[in-house]
Each structure stands twice: as structure tokens, then as C-alpha cells.
Amino acid sequence: MxxxxxxDADAFAELYDRHRxxxxxxxxxxxxxxxADELFQDVWTRxxxxxxxxxxxxxxxxxxxxxxxxxxxxxYRSSGRSPEDPRGDDPPDPPAAGGQQPENMxxxxxxxxxxxxxxxxxxxxxxxxxxLHEEGGLTLVEIGEVxxxxxxxxxxxxxYALASLRRGMEGWQ
Amino acid sequence: MSEHQHDDEELEKFLSRESTLSRRYRESGEEQPPAxxxxxxxxxxxxxVGADRTGAGRTGADRDRGSTRHTGSHYGASTHAxxxxxxxxxxxxxxxxxxxxxxxxxxxxxIMIERDPELDRIYQRYDSPAPYEGVAMRDSATAEADxxxxxxxxxxxxxxxxxxxxxAGKPAPALPPAKKEGAEPVQLARNQPTTTSPKATEETVxxxxxxxxxxxxxxxxxxxxxxxxDQSVRRDAPAIFAEEQMAEGVSPAPAPxxxxxxxxxxxxxxxxxxxxxxxVLDETAGVDEMASPDEPASVDxxxxxxxxxxxxxxxxxxxxxxxxxxxxxEEPVPSSVTTPGRQQALAPEPATVLESDRExxxxxxxAEIGAxxxxxxxxxxxxxxxxxxxxxxxxxxxxxxxxxxxxxxDYELPPDxxxxxxxxxD
Numbered sequence: 001m002x003x004x005x006x007x008d009a010d011a012f013a014e015l016y017d018r019h020r021x022x023x024x025x026x027x028x029x030x031x032x033x034x035x036a037d038e039l040f041q042d043v044w045t046r047x048x049x050x051x052x053x054x055x056x057x058x059x060x061x062x063x064x065x066x067x068x069x070x071x072x073x074x075x076y077r078s079s080g081r082s083p084e085d086p087r088g089d090d091p092p093d094p095p096a097a098g099g100q101q102p103e104n105m106x107x108x109x110x111x112x113x114x115x116x117x118x119x120x121x122x123x124x125x126x127x128x129x130x131x132l133h134e135e136g137g138l139t140l141v142e143i144g145e146v147x148x149x150x151x152x153x154x155x156x157x158x159x160y161a162l163a164s165l166r167r168g169m170e171g172w173q
Numbered sequence: 174m175s176e177h178q179h180d181d182e183e184l185e186k187f188l189s190r191e192s193t194l195s196r197r198y199r200e201s202g203e204e205q206p207p208a209x210x211x212x213x214x215x216x217x218x219x220x221x222v223g224a225d226r227t228g229a230g231r232t233g234a235d236r237d238r239g240s241t242r243h244t245g246s247h248y249g250a251s252t253h254a255x256x257x258x259x260x261x262x263x264x265x266x267x268x269x270x271x272x273x274x275x276x277x278x279x280x281x282x283x284i285m286i287e288r289d290p291e292l293d294r295i296y297q298r299y300d301s302p303a304p305y306e307g308v309a310m311r312d313s314a315t316a317e318a319d320x321x322x323x324x325x326x327x328x329x330x331x332x333x334x335x336x337x338x339x340x341a342g343k344p345a346p347a348l349p350p351a352k353k354e355g356a357e358p359v360q361l362a363r364n365q366p367t368t369t370s371p372k373a374t375e376e377t378v379x380x381x382x383x384x385x386x387x388x389x390x391x392x393x394x395x396x397x398x399x400x401x402x403d404q405s406v407r408r409d410a411p412a413i414f415a416e417e418q419m420a421e422g423v424s425p426a427p428a429p430x431x432x433x434x435x436x437x438x439x440x441x442x443x444x445x446x447x448x449x450x451x452x453v454l455d456e457t458a459g460v461d462e463m464a465s466p467d468e469p470a471s472v473d474x475x476x477x478x479x480x481x482x483x484x485x486x487x488x489x490x491x492x493x494x495x496x497x498x499x500x501x502x503e504e505p506v507p508s509s510v511t512t513p514g515r516q517q518a519l520a521p522e523p524a525t526v527l528e529s530d531r532e533x534x535x536x537x538x539x540a541e542i543g544a545x546x547x548x549x550x551x552x553x554x555x556x557x558x559x560x561x562x563x564x565x566x567x568x569x570x571x572x573x574x575x576x577x578x579x580x581x582x583d584y585e586l587p588p589d590x591x592x593x594x595x596x597x598x599d
Contacts, residue, residue: 008222020206037207134199155184
């Protein structure tokens with residue numbers, strides 16, 4: 001990011017290529033597809049605009065996901081939609097009976113879809129902490145910096161999130 | 174307790190990415206942003222770097238706002254970047270191009286003004302000596318030449334050059350330059366006493382002609398503006414000619430209703446500037462019959478030395494006779510009469526004038542009387558009538574007496590003259 005601020009456009013391309021997938025999924029798991037594309041572009045645009053204000057006091061990923069989180073909060077506020085219901089009218093798929101699923105690739109796909117549905121059904125703080133760790137690779141401290149809470153709070157959120165997911169995936173194992 | 178420990182173990186595995194949930198989440202798919210979004214973001218990043226390098230005078234925040242104004246849609250981001258780049262290029266070259274255009278226009282106008290022949294003429298006009306300077310030169314030269322010229326005492330005060338005085342010793346009023354140029358030989362000649370012989374008069378006439386030639390060459394350099402000014406002055410020429418002829422005894426010709434056309438005025442100017450320099454406009458012949466160097470006899474007659482001598486004597490006598498008839502010495506005198514030859518040209522019958530001095534005096538006397546009819550002294554008039562009766566010119570005496578009665582009906586006539594009148598009850 002410092003190289004890009006000094007005028008190296010290729011540095012930004014490398015940075016973008018490194019974080020584009022994870023950030024996109026972080027946003028995509030919390031809002032609908034078309035909106036996710038727009039928010040994703042907006043996050044990077046804000047990053048470009050605010051490049052001179054960037055201070056390398058923390059990891060770039062921490063800064064990047066903090067910007068993305070703020071943009072998501074703005075989106076929630078502007079759309080009036082509750083962050084607890086990121087998919088809107090799309091309810092999570094009901095769990096199917098485990099004995100009825102064929103043991104093939106389709107089963108794996110269904111398990112993934114089920115897990116995603118469960119993640120999207122998590123409370124926003126737990127989902128946020130889960131995604132920040134899975135997609136952003138942030139530690140408990142970094143997640144706490146991004147979300148503005150302490151390490152133990154993040155740990156507690158993650159514990160609850162994992163418990164919810166584990167319960168939701170019972171029968172899909 | 175065991176459940177809490179199980180959660181902690183699972184959290185530890187999750188944080189170390191070894192949990193089953195983490196594995197299954199990673200297997201859920203590798204969703205990637207659309208290619209258009211990637212292109213738009215990368216284009217915006219490159220444009221921002223380019224704006225940093227080329228943008229001058231704009232703050233970074235302004236450039237950033239401009240670069241991200243339409244980035245809400247990733248499809249228009251690249252287009253916006255190209256448009257913004259064009260705008261920045263236009264803004265960069267607009268000031269230098271404007272300055273270059275101003276310089277080109279200024280240089281072009283300067284060149285055009287410098288090469289304008291009309292302006293060159295104007296500059297030459299203002300660079301040339303002032304008209305009064307030329308007139309002063311001519312005045313001094315003419316005054317020197319006119320010292321020995323035969324002069325006729327004339328009333329002063331009509332266009333004497335500055336610095337000169339009239340007969341009464343009073344400073345004469347100045348005339349406009351154009352008028353003064355044409356009339357100055359006349360005034361100088363009139364204001365000088367008669368001190369030379371006819372021989373010297375002929376020489377003086379030739380000297381005047383030479384002076385006029387020199388002056389004509391000088392005046393030929395005068396611009397059209399000067400000519401226009403002269404024309405405006407000469408619009409009063411008809412009235413002046415009428416006064417001149419009245420003073421000379423010529424029957425007054427009807428003045429033109431309109432001023433002279435400019436072409437005629439220019440011809441007058443040219444004729445006066447010609448080598449002859451003493452051309453006279455004969456109204457009876459029309460303005461087109463101007464004097465030219467090739468036709469001196471038709472318009473300008475220069476008398477021989479003998480004729481000039483007789484003419485001078487006649488002039489003196491006529492002036493003496495007319496002194497009582499003229500109301501005052503300030504009566505205007507024809508300005509076109511510059512020399513005795515010119516005076517002769519304006520006389521009603523030049524041939525008669527050249528016959529004898531007496532005849533010249535007699536031909537001039539009625540003219541002077543006629544010019545001053547309205548102010549004749551009744552006593553003198555009565556004496557003239559009595560003289561006519563004594564000379565046996567009874568008819569003339571009766572005519573003059575009737576005219577006297579019309580002019581002065583209440584005047585008491587002598588009995589002898591009263592007897593001349595027909596019996597009308599008076």
C-alpha cells in the first residue's frame with residue numbers, strides 16, 4: 001500500500017489480487033449478490049481515495065476489513081435492512097435427512113450450501129467474527145480491533161458462532 | 174464443564190484452521206468478484222496514480238472525488254477514467270493555448286496597424302510642420318517681396334497676417350490658415366504705402382509669382398485634411414465675391430443658394446496654388462472658367478508698366494473720391510485682388526480703365542457712390558446734383574434728384590433744384 005501511495009500502480013494490482021477473493025466473500029456472505037459487487041467496488045474505491053491517509057500502524061488486512069465493515073454498516077443503515085437478515089427473503093435451506101442424501105459430490109455441495117446458510121443465519125457479530133477469521137485470517141486481537149471490542153468478546157462470539165454452526169450441521173455430517 | 178471445554182477445544186482448532194467447520198467452509202466454494210469489477214477498480218487505481226503525477230493546482234481530495242464520482246457502477250468506471258483523463262489533458266493545455274492565442278492576435282494587430290497606409294498618412298500629417306509654420310514662412314517671404322510693390326490704400330482689418338499691422342497701426346485680427354494663405358498677398362500689398370515706380374511694380378509682380386510658385390510646392394505637401402478644412406472655409410466664398418464686386422462697382426451677381434461644391438473649391442485651391450498664383454474667378458464666365466497658366470489673358474491681365482502707372486494714379490484718385498462716400502475705412506475689400514493686375518481683372522470694364530486716368534476715375538466713382546447709397550451725405554449729394562446742373566447734364570441731375578427725394582423725402586431742397594422736379598405738388 002505504501003508503494004502504491006508513492007505512485008506504483010502495480011503494487012496496488014498485487015495487493016488487490018491478494019485480497020480480492022477473501023474480501024469479496026466477506027461481503028458476499030453478508031448481503032445479496034448485486035449489492036455485494038457494488039459494495040466490493042466501493043470499498044476498494046474508498047481505499048484508493050484515502051490512500052494518503054493510510055498509516056501502516058497495523059496489518060493491511062485489518063485496515064481493509066475495517067473499511068469493508070464500515071461500508072456494510074452504512075449499507076445496512078441506508079437500506080433499512082437488519083444486518084441479522086442479510087439474505088432478505090431468502091430463508092436458509094431446511095436441513096435434509098442425512099440418510100436420504102446420496103454419497104457423491106452433490107452431497108458435499110449440499111453440505112457447503114447448508115453451512116453457508118447457517119453462517120448467513122448467524123447474528124451479525126458472530127458472523128462477522130467468523131468471516132473475519134476465515135476470510136481475513138485475522139486473530140482475535142485483530143478482529144477485536146476491527147470490530148471495536150476486546151479479545152475475550154471476540155472469543156465469546158466465535159464460541160457461540162461455532163456452537164450454532166455445529167448444531168446446525170448435525171445430521172449433515 | 175465438559176461442554177465448555179469442548180467449545181474451547183473446537184475454538185482452538187478453528188483458530189488453527191483445523192476444525193471440520195473450517196474445512197467444510199473452504200470447500201463451500203471460491204467465489205470471486207466479476208471481471209468487470211476487477212477492471213474498474215484497477216483502472217481507478219491507475220488513474221489515481223496518473224492524476225497524482227499530472228495534476229497540478231488541484232488538491233488530492235479534489236482529484237480523488239473526481240476519480241470516484243461515478244464509480245458506483247463498475248461498468249462506467251473505466252469510461253469515467255478515460256473521460257477524466259481527457260479533461261485533465263484539456264485543462265493542462267487550456268491556459269498555454271489561451272496565452273498563445275492572445276500573443277498571436279496581438280502581434281497580428283500590431284503588424285496590421287503598422288502596415289496600414291492610412292495610418293502612415295496620418296502619422297506623416299502630424300509629423301509634418303504645422304500649417305501655421307508654413308504660413309509664417311510664407312508671410313515673411315511675401316512681406317519682404319511686397320515692400321517695393323505698388324500698393325493701393327485699402328481699408329485695413331481684413332485678414333492681415335499675425336504680427337502685422339494695418340494702416341491705422343492697430344494689430345490686425347488673424348484669419349484661419351487656409352483663408353490667410355489665399356489672401357495674404359492682397360493684404361500685405363494693401364497695407365503697404367505706395368513707394369515704387371511702375372518698373373518696380375512689374376518686377377514685384379514677377380517676384381510675387383515666384384513666391385506663389387514656391388508656396389504652391391509647399392502646399393502640395395499638405396494633406397487632404399487640410400484641404401477639407403479649406404473647403405469649409407471657402408463655402409463662404411460666394412458672399413465674399415459678392416462683397417468684392419459691390420466694392421468694385423460691379424453689379425452684384427446673385428449669390429448661389431448653395432455653397433460651392435467641394436470639387437469647385439478644390440479647383441479654386443488648385444488654381445490659386447498654380448504657377449500664376451493670381452488667378453481670379455470670373456463669376457460672369459462661370460466657375461469652370463478658372464484661370465490657368467496657359468490662359469492668362471482670359472482671366473488675369475497683368476498691365477504693362479505704363480498701364481500700371483496710370484492705374485496707380487487712377488486708384489489713388491478713386492480712393493480719394495470714394496473716401497467721402499465710403500462710410501468708414503473698415504469697409505471690406507475684395508480679398509482676391511492681390512496685384513494691380515488682379516484688381517484690373519475684377520474691374521467692370523478693364524478696357525475702359527486703360528483708356529485714361531479720368532475715365533478710370535469716372536468709372537470708379539459711380540461704383541463707389543452706388544456702393545454707399547444708403548449712407549450718402551445729403552448735402553454732398555445736393556452739391557453733386559448742382560454740379561450736374563451746372564455742367565448742363567440736366568437729365569442726370571433730375572434722375573439723381575428724384576433718387577434723392579426717394580431717399581430723403583423730408584430734406585428741404587434748394588429752390589433751384591426744386592424747380593427741376595416735375596410739378597407733382599411737392
